[in-house]
Amino acid sequence: MVLMSYAKAACAALAEAMERDERVVVLGEDLGRGGIFSQYAGLQERFGAFRVIDTPISEATIMGAAVGMALAGLRPLVELRLTDFALCALDEIVNQAAKIRFMLDGQGRVPLVVRMPMGIWSASAAQHSQSLEAWFAHTPGLVVVAPATPADNYALLQAAIHCDDPVIYLEHKELWGERGEVDRDRHTKLGCARVVRPGRDITLVTWSKMVGLSLLAAQAVEQEGLSVELIDLMTIWPWDRQTVLASAARTGRLLVVHESVQAGGFGAEIAATVAENLGIPVVRLGAPRILVGYSPPLEREARISVEDIMAKLRGFGNRPAVEKR
Amino acid sequence: MITIEQHLALYRIMARIRAFEEAAEQASLGGVAVFGAVAAAGGAQVRGPLHLSTGQEAVAAGVCFWLEPDDYITSTHRGHGHTLAKGTEVNAMMAELFGRATGSNGGKGGSMHIADPRMGVLGANGIVAAGIPIAVGAAHAIKIQDGNQIVACFFGDGAINRGPFLEGLNWAKVYHLPVLFVCEDNQYAATTRSALMTGGRGVGARAKSIGIDAITVDGNDVIEVAHAAKEMTSRIRAKQGPQFLHAITYRLKGHVSVDQAGYRDPEERELALLRDPLGVAEAQMTRQGIDCTSLEAIRALAAAEIAAALAVAQAAPYPKPEEAYCQVQDCGAGSWY
Numbered sequence: 001m002v003l004m005s006y007a008k009a010a011c012a013a014l015a016e017a018m019e020r021d022e023r024v025v026v027l028g029e030d031l032g033r034g035g036i037f038s039q040y041a042g043l044q045e046r047f048g049a050f051r052v053i054d055t056p057i058s059e060a061t062i063m064g065a066a067v068g069m070a071l072a073g074l075r076p077l078v079e080l081r082l083t084d085f086a087l088c089a090l091d092e093i094v095n096q097a098a099k100i101r102f103m104l105d106g107q108g109r110v111p112l113v114v115r116m117p118m119g120i121w122s123a124s125a126a127q128h129s130q131s132l133e134a135w136f137a138h139t140p141g142l143v144v145v146a147p148a149t150p151a152d153n154y155a156l157l158q159a160a161i162h163c164d165d166p167v168i169y170l171e172h173k174e175l176w177g178e179r180g181e182v183d184r185d186r187h188t189k190l191g192c193a194r195v196v197r198p199g200r201d202i203t204l205v206t207w208s209k210m211v212g213l214s215l216l217a218a219q220a221v222e223q224e225g226l227s228v229e230l231i232d233l234m235t236i237w238p239w240d241r242q243t244v245l246a247s248a249a250r251t252g253r254l255l256v257v258h259e260s261v262q263a264g265g266f267g268a269e270i271a272a273t274v275a276e277n278l279g280i281p282v283v284r285l286g287a288p289r290i291l292v293g294y295s296p297p298l299e300r301e302a303r304i305s306v307e308d309i310m311a312k313l314r315g316f317g318n319r320p321a322v323e324k325r
Numbered sequence: 326m327i328t329i330e331q332h333l334a335l336y337r338i339m340a341r342i343r344a345f346e347e348a349a350e351q352a353s354l355g356g357v358a359v360f361g362a363v364a365a366a367g368g369a370q371v372r373g374p375l376h377l378s379t380g381q382e383a384v385a386a387g388v389c390f391w392l393e394p395d396d397y398i399t400s401t402h403r404g405h406g407h408t409l410a411k412g413t414e415v416n417a418m419m420a421e422l423f424g425r426a427t428g429s430n431g432g433k434g435g436s437m438h439i440a441d442p443r444m445g446v447l448g449a450n451g452i453v454a455a456g457i458p459i460a461v462g463a464a465h466a467i468k469i470q471d472g473n474q475i476v477a478c479f480f481g482d483g484a485i486n487r488g489p490f491l492e493g494l495n496w497a498k499v500y501h502l503p504v505l506f507v508c509e510d511n512q513y514a515a516t517t518r519s520a521l522m523t524g525g526r527g528v529g530a531r532a533k534s535i536g537i538d539a540i541t542v543d544g545n546d547v548i549e550v551a552h553a554a555k556e557m558t559s560r561i562r563a564k565q566g567p568q569f570l571h572a573i574t575y576r577l578k579g580h581v582s583v584d585q586a587g588y589r590d591p592e593e594r595e596l597a598l599l600r601d602p603l604g605v606a607e608a609q610m611t612r613q614g615i616d617c618t619s620l621e622a623i624r625a626l627a628a629a630e631i632a633a634a635l636a637v638a639q640a641a642p643y644p645k646p647e648e649a650y651c652q653v654q655d656c657g658a659g660s661w662y
Contacts, residue, residue, distance in 0.1 A: 061492035064458020071447050072466035095452050103438040105431035106652040143656045165654040190656050238657030
């Protein structure tokens, strides 16, 4: 076990993958200086500018070139800086990377990882703060991953690089400095959720930065007699419905929390699946369908707080579970 | 110099493309309801939009002539000619148009997505200019892998007004990549005359502004295209960086096969027919002493090959419905809801 930051853990995972497999190359802006969040620190010095490629600000071509590289036998990891900037490369992600394997009937494949840090951070306003995991989960052909801890960022990035499908890899910008123990021998499969803490009364499903906030909320309501089972989904698509359904069947109540806009969010998919299968009460908590404002009072309206999560949990506590098995 | 044997070989490729396009066109009538056309009650054998390269054969033939099997191409929605000239088997191409399991893409792609990675065909593309970044990426991979292949990147005159054109050319220049950009300028972007929608001094000037050597040729003269492409591909193989070929040609058909192209002056098309690339090549070769009968024989052979491809496609089975769930993704396969 090594104590590492979320950024450092990803950097270590990538370095190991590059060490193991020379087909792994990285391309994106500012990589030679370690990337804007230092998540690539030292990689160009170690692996050279041929494999850690500094690029122009050309998101469409960064992404499209990665598709071409993948078709020609490499395993590129693409840095798109922010989810918001990745929107300049939507054709290359959605029409090309996600579809080429199918359209070519498997004669060509595009194993690649697209890193596009997500989430509200540092008073960065509407075009630097979005969480769009639901968009990508809606696109057949893509895998969508959102790690919450340094340990998971280490293990999931390795798994993503190893995956033969295009993987949208969403790190949260407010987690880069988070430190935690990383087990370098741990291997994780994509598509598996993690039970962060067991509980009896309510199943709380969440991902990314909301895992930490949900844990605080769960601990706080514990003192009020509510036992919350917290699940970190980790992979948004394919999501681990088995773990979620098993937990929800036991607790009889489900709360899904995400930082992204609630309307049309991925929480709705999970809630609907649980309701269809178990017929238990489901509640969602996501951001209002507003834009992220710059000024602190405006930004606060778009954020989910520990108190917001506690309020939803308490509201649940007052309602009986329909069917508690 | 292009020898007479090479000229005949180029003509053979053009004749095969022409025969393929004409057969596909016939099989597509009634296949899609656009431009006021009505879809046939029972549908057509070739369904959906079919973008024909009739009249543009010299560009595909003249460029691909200098490519090795392991060189790559990226193509466009109007890409049958490029793919055929690069060496993809016509039976597989025709079966793909017919949506059959034996098609080049198992019926999953259709006309706009024909690909054949074993022959270096990384794919036609339904999105204008989308092949450009993919081409520079493949060229970048060649450089990283220290390979000797090159990439020919075909796109139309409409593509030069999309962002990936600028980004991709700049990328190829910055990394000094082995790419031949081929702007197959058929003068129409869908139903709009490109000149009306394109500022500045034209296609070549845009490439030159990025520092890429560019030449403009008569894209209906296969000798001119082949000559330029030969020169440019050897420069690329000599690691001299990206090159840009602007081939001016003419789209003899509408945007898609059912488009009657009533928006253009009939006289314009009549004049273009006088410069039909097959006719131009025939005149050139006749002047050099090739007799008409040997050219006719080439055309007859091409027609027979395509007729056979049609019969094979018609007889081939459709893909099984469960194929819709195959080759989507590995991680999450089975989670369709």
